Structures are given as C-alpha cells and as structure tokens.
Amino acid sequence: MTQDSPSSAAASAAPVRFSPRRVWTLAYATMTQLMRMKILPFLLVFCALVALIGVGGSSVVNPEQQLSSFKSMSLGVLQIFSIVFGIVATALLLPKDLEDRTLYTILSKPVPRFDYVLGKLLGVLMLIASGLVIIDAVLSLILWTQQSGLYDAYLFQLHQTKQDTPEAIAQVREIVARQGLTWNLHWAVWAIFLKASVVTTVALLLSCLASSTLFTIVITFCVTIIGHGEALIREFVFQPHLGSTTKRIATLVLAAICPDLAQFDIVDSVANGEIVPWAAVYDMTGIAALYMTVYLFITHLVFVEKEL
Amino acid sequence: MKRKLQAAAVMLIFGGLKLPLEQHVTHDLRAMRLVDEPLHMGVEGNMGQMGLAATFGGLRGLIATIFQLRAHVEFTRVNWAEVDKYYGFVTQLQPRVARYWEEASWHMAYNAASYYLYNEELKPALRGKLFHDYVQRGNDILKEGLRLMPDNPRLWQKLGDLHWNRSKDYKASGDAYLQSFKHGGLNFTERFAAYAYAQSNDPESWKKGYAILKRLYDENKATPGLIEFLKLLEKNLHIAPDMRIPDPDPAKQAPKPPTGPQR
Numbered sequence: 001m002t003q004d005s006p007s008s009a010a011a012s013a014a015p016v017r018f019s020p021r022r023v024w025t026l027a028y029a030t031m032t033q034l035m036r037m038k039i040l041p042f043l044l045v046f047c048a049l050v051a052l053i054g055v056g057g058s059s060v061v062n063p064e065q066q067l068s069s070f071k072s073m074s075l076g077v078l079q080i081f082s083i084v085f086g087i088v089a090t091a092l093l094l095p096k097d098l099e100d101r102t103l104y105t106i107l108s109k110p111v112p113r114f115d116y117v118l119g120k121l122l123g124v125l126m127l128i129a130s131g132l133v134i135i136d137a138v139l140s141l142i143l144w145t146q147q148s149g150l151y152d153a154y155l156f157q158l159h160q161t162k163q164d165t166p167e168a169i170a171q172v173r174e175i176v177a178r179q180g181l182t183w184n185l186h187w188a189v190w191a192i193f194l195k196a197s198v199v200t201t202v203a204l205l206l207s208c209l210a211s212s213t214l215f216t217i218v219i220t221f222c223v224t225i226i227g228h229g230e231a232l233i234r235e236f237v238f239q240p241h242l243g244s245t246t247k248r249i250a251t252l253v254l255a256a257i258c259p260d261l262a263q264f265d266i267v268d269s270v271a272n273g274e275i276v277p278w279a280a281v282y283d284m285t286g287i288a289a290l291y292m293t294v295y296l297f298i299t300h301l302v303f304v305e306k307e308l
Numbered sequence: 309m310k311r312k313l314q315a316a317a318v319m320l321i322f323g324g325l326k327l328p329l330e331q332h333v334t335h336d337l338r339a340m341r342l343v344d345e346p347l348h349m350g351v352e353g354n355m356g357q358m359g360l361a362a363t364f365g366g367l368r369g370l371i372a373t374i375f376q377l378r379a380h381v382e383f384t385r386v387n388w389a390e391v392d393k394y395y396g397f398v399t400q401l402q403p404r405v406a407r408y409w410e411e412a413s414w415h416m417a418y419n420a421a422s423y424y425l426y427n428e429e430l431k432p433a434l435r436g437k438l439f440h441d442y443v444q445r446g447n448d449i450l451k452e453g454l455r456l457m458p459d460n461p462r463l464w465q466k467l468g469d470l471h472w473n474r475s476k477d478y479k480a481s482g483d484a485y486l487q488s489f490k491h492g493g494l495n496f497t498e499r500f501a502a503y504a505y506a507q508s509n510d511p512e513s514w515k516k517g518y519a520i521l522k523r524l525y526d527e528n529k530a531t532p533g534l535i536e537f538l539k540l541l542e543k544n545l546h547i548a549p550d551m552r553i554p555d556p557d558p559a560k561q562a563p564k565p566p567t568g569p570q571r
C-alpha cells in the first residue's frame with residue numbers, strides 16, 4: 001500500500017487558482033488557431049471591397065450623400081463581418097478542440113475550466129478587435145481622402161454655376177465636416193465591437209450547451225435577430241393593458257433571455273452625422289460588460305459540469 | 309445538474325433585473341438621438357417598423373443605402389415609378405433621416421416633373437398633368453417626412469423651395485420658410501420667407517413680409533434683393549412716403565433666358 005507524501009497530498013487538494021497568464025496563453029493559442037483558418041486574407045479582400053465601394057460611389061448626387069452612403073455601407077458590412085465571424089468561430093472552437101483532443105490535453109493539466117472558457121473567448125475577441133482596428137484604419141484613410149476631394153469638387157461646381165455665396169460655402173463646409181472623418185466613426189466601430197463581443201459570449205454559452213456546431217450557429221443567429229427587437233418586446237412587457245397573462249409571461253421570458261442588441265445600433269446615426277457623446281460610450285460599454293460578465297458566469301456554471 | 313439549475317436561475321434573475329436597466333440605457337441613447345425612437349405611424353405603420361427593426365436589426369442603414377443606390381440606377385434609366393418605389397423603401401427603413409425624404413421629393417418634384425414637362429412625345433395636356441402630379445408627389449413626400457419630424461428646418465426649407473420653384477404657391481412657400489427659420493434654419497430662410505410673401509396675392513402675407521424685411525433693414529442687414537422686395541411691398545401696402553426707405557430702386561437687370569430645363 002502506498003501513501004501520498006504530505007506535500008503532494010496538499011498540492012492535489014489545493015484548488016488551482018485563476019491565472020491571467022494562463023488565460024493569456026490560451027487566448028493567444030486560440031487566436032493563432034483562428035488565424036490558421038485564413039481570416040487575414042478574408043480581411044484583405046474585405047478592405048479591397050470597401051475601397052472599391054468608396055471609389056465607385058461617385059455616381060450619387062452630392063458630397064453629403066456620397067460620404068454618408070460610404071459610411072453606412074462600410075459600417076454595415078463591418079457589422080455583418082464581426083457578428084458572423086464571432087458566431088461561427090466560437091461555435092467551431094469547442095467541437096474542434098474535442099475532435100483534435102486538444103481539450104483533453106489542456107484540461108488534464110491543472111487548468112481550471114473557467115480559465116479555458118475565458119481564454120477561448122478572449123482569443124476570439126482579440127481577433128475580432130484586430131480585424132476591426134485594421135479596417136477602421138483603412139476606412140478612416142479612404143474617408144479622409146474622399147472628404148477633401150469632394151469638398152474641392154463641390155466648391156468648384158458651385159463656382160461654375162455662380163452659386164458660391166458665403167452661405168452656400170459655409171453650408172457645404174459644415175456638411176462635409178460633419179459627414180467626414182470624425183471620432184464618431186471610431187465610436188461606431190467600438191459599438192460594433194461591443195455588439196460582436198456580446199453575441200460571441202452568447203455563442204460560447206450556447207456552444208457549451210449544444211451538441212452540434214450547427215445548433216449553436218442557428219440558435220445564436222436567432223438570439224441575435226430577437227436581440228435586435230428586444231426593445232420592442234420589453235416595451236410590450238411594460239404595457240400593463242396589452243395581451244393575456246400567458247403571452248406576457250412568454251414575452252417576459254424571451255426578453256429576460258435575450259440581450260438588447262439594439263442598444264449598440266448607433267451606426268445609422270453616425271452615418272447620418274450625429275455626434276456620439278461620452279455618456280453614450282459609457283452606457284454602451286457598461287451594459288456590454290455586464291452582459292458579458294453574467295453570460296460568462298453562466299457559461300462557467302454549464303461548462304464546469306459538462307461531461308467531455 | 310445542480311450547476312445547470314443554478315445557471316438557469318442566474319439567467320432568469322439577471323433577465324428580470326436587466327430589463328429596467330436596458331430601458332434606462334435605451335431611453336438615454338434615444339435622448340441623445342443615437343437610437344431611433346418608435347415612430348407614431350399608426351398600428352399598421354408601427355407593426356411594419358417593428359418587423360423591420362426585428363428583421364434587419366442594425367443593418368437598416370446598410371439596406372437603405374443599397375435601395376438608394378438601386379433608386380439611383382433607376383433614375384439614370386428615367387424610370388420614375390421605380391425611383392419612387394425604392395425611395396419609399398428607403399424612407400420606411402430610415403424614417404428619421406431627413407436627407408432621404410429630401411432626395412425622394414427632389415427626384416419627384418424636380419427631375420420626374422421636368423422630364424414629363426419637356427417630353428415632346430406626349431400631348432401638351434398630358435405633359436401638364438404629369439408635371440403637376442409629380443410636383444404634388446414631391447410635396448406629399450416632404451409633408452410625410454415633416455409629419456414624422458415636424459421640427460426639422462431642412463425639410464421645411466425644401467418645402468419652401470418646392471412651393472417657390474414648382475407650384476408657385478408663394479404664400480405656402482413663405483409659411484414653410486418661416487417654419488424653417490423658427491426651427492433653427494439658416495438666417496436666409498427668414499429673408500426668403502419675406503420674399504415669398506412679397507410675391508403672393510395675399511395682403512396679410514404682404515404685411516408679414518413687410519414686417520420681416522423692415523426689421524432686417526433697420527438692423528442694417530439689407531441686400532439688393534431685400535431692398536427690391538421691400539420697395540415692392542411698400543407700393544403694395546400703400547406705405548406713406550415719409551415711412552418708406554430712402555434707398556433708390558436697385559438697378560433692374562434684364563433676366564437671362566433659361567438655358568435648359570427648369571430645375
């Protein structure tokens with residue numbers, strides 16, 4: 001009969017503590033794993049497409065329309081890219097780790113399951129953030145180039161038609177300044193990142209519950225769509241005279257489960273020249289952090305008990 | 309199993325607690341005009357908006373832009389019904405964007421109306437009718453936009469332009485310019501309101517126009533146009549000679565012949 005030494009018994013009994021360094025290692029490995037899935041070439045193609053839209057949009061009527069259409073189009077595409085990437089990449093991660101047996105290798109070491117889940121989430125978010133930073137830089141460059149070119153062209157046009165009154169010039173300058181490159185564009189990209197982060201966390205939670213990748217992808221897309229209409233569902237809940245009790249309970253459950261993704265929909269307003277105040281940035285960041293913390297905690301509760 | 313039950317409980321408790329918080333954040337963002345407020349479009353309209361919001365989520369701007377480009381393609385093909393249809397989609401997707409209402413109205417009241425007015429393949433009576441129909445359509449589009457955004461100076465200004473340039477209803481034009489100025493429009497909208505009133509057939513409007521122009525004159529903001537219209541109103545309103553402005557009539561320039569379709 002063998003007996004454990006006191007030191008080894010103490011070591012096996014001691015709980016493994018959360019380690020940011022370990023989480024970073026896992027996140028970095030996840031990012032590398034996703035990079036190998038040819039994400040960067042896709043990003044480059046996307047940037048080229050955005051550039052083409054920027055150049056090809058010159059058929060429209062005035063500089064305001066052109067700048068606004070360019071922003072609206074590119075930020076919209078960016079939103080699709082980040083959400084689709086967040087959902088699909090997250091849905092693929094756990095099944096791929098199971099298939100490759102990487103999961104068993106990692107979890108057989110003293111790695112808490114929470115560290116693993118957090119590392120995976122951070123890896124996906126880091127890649128989305130890197131992609132958005134690259135595209136934001138490209139967008140800013142194109143917008144800045146377009147803005148100065150359009151201002152000069154429009155002034156020339158006004159001069160030719162003898163409509164270059166000081167008031168008209170001031171109006172054009174104001175329009176181009178509002179619709180051109182401002183900090184608001186970066187806040188719109190930040191809002192896109194926040195929305196993608198929340199959706200990615202939901203995908204991770206569903207991935208821990210689901211038995212297949214397809215299930216995770218489909219259900220997360222459904223949650224994303226409902227999430228965009230959650231404000232309307234919520235307003236129904238707060239109207240006491242509408243609907244039967246059963247309907248109200250069902251609506252309440254739906255509103256409780258889904259995050260309100262419409263809170264991050266400032267892209268349209270930014271494309272139309274609205275200014276984003278700091279208070280809005282705090283509000284959006286705060287609510288996104290809250291969603292992510294709670295959904296990550298729920299993911300931990302589910303994953304810690306999951307039979308692998 | 310125990311953990312899964314805990315997870316479900318946390319989800320429901322958090323879900324219940326987050327609703328007032330979400331309501332508060334949404335209210336704040338709406339107050340900052342970053343997130344659209346639900347529009348008062350009647351039951352059918354609101355249901356449409358709900359469907360659009362839920363279906364397209366944050367991509368309404370993108371879809372509206374695509375429809376706008378589609379409308380531009382139809383504009384180059386001079387297919388006015390399609391232009392109107394696509395701008396209908398655009399304004400439904402982005403009802404709070406004044407620019408879309410303005411462009412939709414401009415295409416109808418200026419481009420489509422002029423196209424039919426100068427189309428020599430059509431009989432004169434039909435040309436006139438189509439011209440008036442499309443001007444009216446442009447007018448209706450602006451009014452629909454103003455129903456949703458009654459405090460938008462830009463839409464009021466465009467309505468003033470439309471009445472001045474197309475329907476020649478100078479009283480309505482003056483009223484629209486004045487509304488634009490009252491809602492924060494540029495200074496020239498007030499002056500334009502007075503010019504429009506000066507050209508109307510309504511003595512009450514002349515008085516309003518005179519009051520505006522005389523005040524601007526007294527504030528040393530006179531321009532040749534202002535003096536011309538002020539003198540016209542002095543004659544129309546039979547202002548006593550000693551109350552009239554001392555400036556001579558501005559030199560009249562012979563109007564140049566129009567060089568193309570009226571826009």
